[in-house]
Amino acid sequence: MHTITLFANKGGLGRTIATMALASGFLAQGKRVAVMDCTDLAGGSSDGRFPSTLQNWMTQMAACKFRPPQLELIECRTRDEVEDGAAAADTRGIDILLIDTKARLEEPQLAALGLADLIIAPAISPVEAKCIVEGISDYLGCPEHLMGLITGCRNGALEAAETRKAFRYHPVLRSELPWAEAISDQLLNGDIAHFVSSFACKPDKPGFARYRDALKAWVAVQQLTFEVTWALEGQRLEPFIGDQSPFAFKRKAVA
Numbered sequence: 031m032h033t034i035t036l037f038a039n040k041g042g043l044g045r046t047i048a049t050m051a052l053a054s055g056f057l058a059q060g061k062r063v064a065v066m067d068c069t070d071l072a073g074g075s076s077d078g079r080f081p082s083t084l085q086n087w088m089t090q091m092a093a094c095k096f097r098p099p100q101l102e103l104i105e106c107r108t109r110d111e112v113e114d115g116a117a118a119a120d121t122r123g124i125d126i127l128l129i130d131t132k133a134r135l136e137e138p139q140l141a142a143l144g145l146a147d148l149i150i151a152p153a154i155s156p157v158e159a160k161c162i163v164e165g166i167s168d169y170l171g172c173p174e175h176l177m178g179l180i181t182g183c184r185n186g187a188l189e190a191a192e193t194r195k196a197f198r199y200h201p202v203l204r205s206e207l208p209w210a211e212a213i214s215d216q217l218l219n220g221d222i223a224h225f226v227s228s229f230a231c232k233p234d235k236p237g238f239a240r241y242r243d244a245l246k247a248w249v250a251v252q253q254l255t256f257e258v259t260w261a262l263e264g265q266r267l268e269p270f271i272g273d274q275s276p277f278a279f280k281r282k283a284v285a
Protein backbone atom coordinates (compact mmCIF):
# COMPACT_ATOMS: atom_id res chain seq x y z
CA MET A 31 0.00 0.00 0.00
CA HIS A 32 1.14 3.53 -0.78
CA THR A 33 0.25 6.34 1.61
CA ILE A 34 -0.19 9.91 0.40
CA THR A 35 -0.73 12.69 2.94
CA LEU A 36 -2.12 16.05 1.88
CA PHE A 37 -0.40 18.81 3.84
CA ALA A 38 -0.92 22.58 4.08
CA ASN A 39 -0.36 24.67 7.19
CA LYS A 40 -3.08 27.13 6.13
CA GLY A 41 -6.83 26.61 5.62
CA GLY A 42 -8.65 26.50 2.31
CA LEU A 43 -5.74 25.55 0.05
CA GLY A 44 -7.42 22.57 -1.58
CA ARG A 45 -6.35 19.56 0.53
CA THR A 46 -9.85 18.04 0.64
CA ILE A 47 -10.58 18.84 -3.01
CA ALA A 48 -7.26 17.28 -4.10
CA THR A 49 -7.89 14.22 -1.88
CA MET A 50 -11.26 13.62 -3.56
CA ALA A 51 -9.90 14.26 -7.07
CA LEU A 52 -6.98 11.87 -6.60
CA ALA A 53 -9.39 9.25 -5.25
CA SER A 54 -11.37 9.47 -8.52
CA GLY A 55 -8.10 9.25 -10.48
CA PHE A 56 -6.86 6.15 -8.66
CA LEU A 57 -10.29 4.47 -8.83
CA ALA A 58 -10.22 4.98 -12.61
CA GLN A 59 -6.89 3.11 -12.64
CA GLY A 60 -8.65 0.17 -10.95
CA LYS A 61 -6.93 0.69 -7.61
CA ARG A 62 -8.51 0.01 -4.23
CA VAL A 63 -8.59 3.34 -2.44
CA ALA A 64 -9.04 4.37 1.19
CA VAL A 65 -9.51 8.00 2.17
CA MET A 66 -8.56 8.82 5.74
CA ASP A 67 -10.22 11.84 7.35
CA CYS A 68 -7.70 13.29 9.75
CA THR A 69 -9.37 16.69 10.10
CA ASP A 70 -11.46 18.19 12.89
CA LEU A 71 -14.56 17.10 10.97
CA ALA A 72 -13.67 13.38 11.10
CA GLY A 73 -16.72 11.32 12.01
CA GLY A 74 -19.17 14.26 11.68
CA SER A 75 -21.14 15.51 14.66
CA SER A 76 -21.54 13.09 17.58
CA ASP A 77 -25.35 12.88 17.15
CA GLY A 78 -24.88 12.01 13.46
CA ARG A 79 -27.04 14.96 12.35
CA PHE A 80 -24.24 16.81 10.60
CA PRO A 81 -22.11 14.56 8.39
CA SER A 82 -18.53 15.60 7.65
CA THR A 83 -17.43 16.81 4.21
CA LEU A 84 -15.91 13.43 3.37
CA GLN A 85 -18.98 11.57 4.67
CA ASN A 86 -21.14 13.63 2.28
CA TRP A 87 -18.71 12.92 -0.53
CA MET A 88 -18.80 9.17 0.25
CA THR A 89 -22.60 9.24 -0.08
CA GLN A 90 -22.19 10.72 -3.57
CA MET A 91 -19.45 8.20 -4.44
CA ALA A 92 -21.73 5.35 -3.31
CA ALA A 93 -24.40 6.76 -5.65
CA CYS A 94 -21.77 6.49 -8.41
CA LYS A 95 -21.44 2.79 -7.48
CA PHE A 96 -18.14 3.05 -5.59
CA ARG A 97 -18.45 1.06 -2.38
CA PRO A 98 -16.14 -0.98 -0.15
CA PRO A 99 -13.88 -2.78 -0.93
CA GLN A 100 -13.14 -0.42 -3.87
CA LEU A 101 -13.45 2.76 -1.81
CA GLU A 102 -13.45 3.21 1.95
CA LEU A 103 -13.53 6.10 4.39
CA ILE A 104 -11.48 5.84 7.58
CA GLU A 105 -12.16 8.46 10.24
CA CYS A 106 -9.47 9.24 12.78
CA ARG A 107 -9.26 11.56 15.75
CA THR A 108 -6.17 10.20 17.52
CA ARG A 109 -2.62 9.14 16.64
CA ASP A 110 -3.49 5.50 17.48
CA GLU A 111 -6.52 5.57 15.18
CA VAL A 112 -4.35 6.91 12.35
CA GLU A 113 -1.68 4.24 12.80
CA ASP A 114 -4.16 1.39 13.37
CA GLY A 115 -6.40 2.57 10.51
CA ALA A 116 -3.46 2.60 8.08
CA ALA A 117 -2.21 -0.82 9.20
CA ALA A 118 -5.70 -2.33 8.88
CA ALA A 119 -6.19 -0.79 5.41
CA ASP A 120 -2.91 -2.35 4.28
CA THR A 121 -4.05 -5.74 5.61
CA ARG A 122 -7.39 -5.42 3.77
CA GLY A 123 -5.52 -5.01 0.45
CA ILE A 124 -5.99 -1.28 -0.09
CA ASP A 125 -3.60 -0.02 -2.80
CA ILE A 126 -3.69 3.71 -2.07
CA LEU A 127 -4.34 5.47 1.21
CA LEU A 128 -5.06 9.20 0.82
CA ILE A 129 -4.94 11.17 4.07
CA ASP A 130 -6.68 14.53 4.36
CA THR A 131 -5.31 16.70 7.17
CA LYS A 132 -6.04 20.08 8.74
CA ALA A 133 -3.99 23.27 8.91
CA ARG A 134 -2.94 22.90 12.55
CA LEU A 135 -0.66 19.96 13.00
CA GLU A 136 -1.36 17.96 16.14
CA GLU A 137 -0.57 14.36 17.06
CA PRO A 138 -2.89 12.63 14.50
CA GLN A 139 -1.72 14.88 11.65
CA LEU A 140 1.93 14.38 12.59
CA ALA A 141 1.30 10.63 12.57
CA ALA A 142 -0.23 11.02 9.08
CA LEU A 143 2.88 12.86 7.91
CA GLY A 144 5.07 10.20 9.47
CA LEU A 145 3.24 7.42 7.56
CA ALA A 146 3.43 9.14 4.18
CA ASP A 147 5.35 7.71 1.25
CA LEU A 148 4.56 11.00 -0.45
CA ILE A 149 3.44 14.33 1.02
CA ILE A 150 1.50 16.52 -1.40
CA ALA A 151 1.28 20.21 -0.52
CA PRO A 152 -1.32 22.16 -2.51
CA ALA A 153 -0.97 25.91 -3.08
CA ILE A 154 -3.01 28.37 -5.10
CA SER A 155 -0.53 31.27 -5.07
CA PRO A 156 3.15 32.02 -4.22
CA VAL A 157 2.23 33.31 -0.74
CA GLU A 158 0.82 29.92 0.22
CA ALA A 159 3.71 27.99 -1.29
CA LYS A 160 6.12 30.13 0.77
CA CYS A 161 4.05 29.50 3.90
CA ILE A 162 4.16 25.72 3.25
CA VAL A 163 7.93 25.71 2.73
CA GLU A 164 8.43 27.57 6.02
CA GLY A 165 5.83 25.47 7.86
CA ILE A 166 7.09 22.07 6.77
CA SER A 167 10.65 22.83 7.84
CA ASP A 168 9.36 23.43 11.39
CA TYR A 169 7.99 19.90 11.51
CA LEU A 170 10.00 17.75 9.14
CA GLY A 171 13.12 19.69 8.17
CA CYS A 172 13.49 19.17 4.45
CA PRO A 173 11.60 16.00 3.54
CA GLU A 174 12.70 14.44 0.28
CA HIS A 175 9.24 13.02 -0.28
CA LEU A 176 7.29 16.32 -0.30
CA MET A 177 5.95 17.61 -3.60
CA GLY A 178 4.09 20.83 -4.22
CA LEU A 179 0.85 20.87 -6.20
CA ILE A 180 -0.50 23.92 -7.99
CA THR A 181 -4.28 23.92 -7.53
CA GLY A 182 -6.87 26.10 -9.18
CA CYS A 183 -4.51 28.86 -10.32
CA ARG A 184 -7.06 31.28 -11.77
CA ASN A 185 -4.57 34.03 -12.57
CA GLY A 186 -2.88 32.24 -15.44
CA ALA A 187 0.47 30.73 -16.27
CA LEU A 188 2.47 33.61 -14.80
CA GLU A 189 1.13 33.11 -11.29
CA ALA A 190 1.45 29.34 -11.62
CA ALA A 191 5.15 29.80 -12.51
CA GLU A 192 5.64 32.14 -9.51
CA THR A 193 3.94 29.60 -7.23
CA ARG A 194 6.21 26.87 -8.58
CA LYS A 195 9.25 29.04 -7.83
CA ALA A 196 8.02 29.82 -4.31
CA PHE A 197 8.32 26.12 -3.41
CA ARG A 198 12.07 26.74 -3.71
CA TYR A 199 14.04 23.50 -3.52
CA HIS A 200 10.96 21.28 -3.11
CA PRO A 201 9.91 19.53 -6.31
CA VAL A 202 6.50 20.51 -7.68
CA LEU A 203 4.23 18.18 -9.62
CA ARG A 204 4.25 19.25 -13.24
CA SER A 205 0.54 18.43 -13.60
CA GLU A 206 -1.78 21.00 -12.06
CA LEU A 207 -5.29 20.74 -10.67
CA PRO A 208 -7.27 23.23 -12.76
CA TRP A 209 -10.06 25.45 -11.46
CA ALA A 210 -13.16 23.71 -12.78
CA GLU A 211 -16.73 22.86 -11.87
CA ALA A 212 -16.02 19.13 -12.14
CA ILE A 213 -13.39 19.54 -9.40
CA SER A 214 -15.01 22.12 -7.10
CA ASP A 215 -18.41 20.35 -7.14
CA GLN A 216 -17.23 16.87 -6.19
CA LEU A 217 -19.35 17.07 -3.06
CA LEU A 218 -22.43 17.37 -5.24
CA ASN A 219 -21.39 15.01 -8.02
CA GLY A 220 -19.05 12.46 -6.45
CA ASP A 221 -16.79 10.70 -8.93
CA ILE A 222 -15.43 13.06 -11.60
CA ALA A 223 -15.49 10.48 -14.40
CA HIS A 224 -19.10 9.65 -13.59
CA PHE A 225 -19.99 13.37 -13.59
CA VAL A 226 -18.37 13.89 -16.99
CA SER A 227 -19.99 10.88 -18.58
CA SER A 228 -23.41 11.77 -17.16
CA PHE A 229 -23.82 14.71 -19.53
CA ALA A 230 -21.65 13.74 -22.48
CA CYS A 231 -23.07 15.15 -25.68
CA LYS A 232 -22.16 15.99 -29.27
CA PRO A 233 -20.74 19.43 -30.26
CA ASP A 234 -24.04 20.55 -31.85
CA LYS A 235 -26.07 19.88 -28.68
CA PRO A 236 -26.85 22.27 -25.81
CA GLY A 237 -24.49 21.77 -22.85
CA PHE A 238 -21.50 20.88 -25.02
CA ALA A 239 -19.32 23.70 -23.55
CA ARG A 240 -19.95 22.42 -20.00
CA TYR A 241 -19.18 18.86 -21.06
CA ARG A 242 -15.96 19.92 -22.84
CA ASP A 243 -14.71 21.86 -19.77
CA ALA A 244 -15.49 18.96 -17.45
CA LEU A 245 -13.72 16.54 -19.78
CA LYS A 246 -10.65 18.80 -19.81
CA ALA A 247 -10.62 18.85 -16.01
CA TRP A 248 -10.94 15.05 -15.86
CA VAL A 249 -8.00 14.62 -18.24
CA ALA A 250 -5.95 16.94 -15.99
CA VAL A 251 -6.89 14.85 -12.93
CA GLN A 252 -5.83 11.65 -14.68
CA GLN A 253 -2.51 13.19 -15.75
CA LEU A 254 -1.93 14.27 -12.17
CA THR A 255 -2.77 10.80 -10.87
CA PHE A 256 -0.29 9.17 -13.26
CA GLU A 257 2.41 11.63 -12.23
CA VAL A 258 1.70 10.90 -8.56
CA THR A 259 1.94 7.15 -9.30
CA TRP A 260 5.38 7.70 -10.85
CA ALA A 261 6.43 9.93 -7.95
CA LEU A 262 5.55 7.10 -5.57
CA GLU A 263 8.00 4.97 -7.52
CA GLY A 264 10.70 7.61 -7.01
CA GLN A 265 10.50 9.13 -10.48
CA ARG A 266 10.22 12.86 -11.00
CA LEU A 267 9.00 14.49 -14.21
CA GLU A 268 10.67 17.74 -13.32
CA PRO A 269 14.41 17.97 -12.77
CA PHE A 270 15.73 20.57 -10.34
CA ILE A 271 16.78 23.80 -11.98
CA GLY A 272 19.56 25.73 -10.28
CA ASP A 273 19.79 22.98 -7.71
CA GLN A 274 19.46 24.61 -4.27
CA SER A 275 18.59 21.28 -2.78
CA PRO A 276 20.35 19.82 0.21
CA PHE A 277 19.72 16.34 -1.19
CA ALA A 278 19.88 14.68 -4.62
CA PHE A 279 17.23 12.45 -6.13
CA LYS A 280 18.34 9.00 -7.09
CA ARG A 281 16.11 8.75 -10.15
CA LYS A 282 14.85 11.70 -12.13
CA ALA A 283 13.08 13.09 -15.18
CA VAL A 284 11.54 10.49 -17.43
CA ALA A 285 9.15 12.80 -19.28
Ligand SMILES: Nc1ncnc2c1ncn2[C@@H]1O[C@H](COP(=O)(O)OP(=O)(O)OP(=O)(O)O)[C@@H](O)[C@H]1O
Binds near residue numbers: 048207213
Ligand atom coordinates in the same frame (compact mmCIF):
# COMPACT_ATOMS: atom_id res chain seq x y z
N1 LIG B 1 -8.93 23.10 -8.28
C1 LIG B 1 -10.02 23.67 -7.76
N2 LIG B 1 -11.08 23.93 -8.56
C2 LIG B 1 -12.17 24.52 -8.03
N3 LIG B 1 -12.33 24.85 -6.74
C3 LIG B 1 -11.32 24.60 -5.92
C4 LIG B 1 -10.11 24.00 -6.37
N4 LIG B 1 -9.27 23.88 -5.33
C5 LIG B 1 -9.94 24.38 -4.26
N5 LIG B 1 -11.16 24.82 -4.61
C6 LIG B 1 -12.18 25.45 -3.73
O1 LIG B 1 -11.48 26.06 -2.66
C7 LIG B 1 -12.14 25.81 -1.44
C8 LIG B 1 -11.17 25.23 -0.44
O2 LIG B 1 -10.79 23.92 -0.85
P1 LIG B 1 -10.66 22.73 0.19
O3 LIG B 1 -11.85 22.65 1.06
O4 LIG B 1 -10.27 21.51 -0.57
O5 LIG B 1 -9.41 23.26 1.03
P2 LIG B 1 -8.82 22.65 2.40
O6 LIG B 1 -7.35 22.89 2.35
O7 LIG B 1 -9.28 21.26 2.57
O8 LIG B 1 -9.52 23.63 3.45
P3 LIG B 1 -9.94 23.42 4.98
O9 LIG B 1 -8.90 24.16 5.76
O10 LIG B 1 -11.29 24.06 5.07
O11 LIG B 1 -9.96 21.96 5.26
C9 LIG B 1 -13.31 24.89 -1.71
O12 LIG B 1 -14.51 25.63 -1.66
C10 LIG B 1 -13.07 24.38 -3.10
O13 LIG B 1 -14.30 24.26 -3.79
Ligand SMILES: [Mg+2]
Binds near residue numbers: 046069
Ligand atom coordinates in the same frame (compact mmCIF):
# COMPACT_ATOMS: atom_id res chain seq x y z
MG1 LIG C 1 -10.31 20.33 4.11
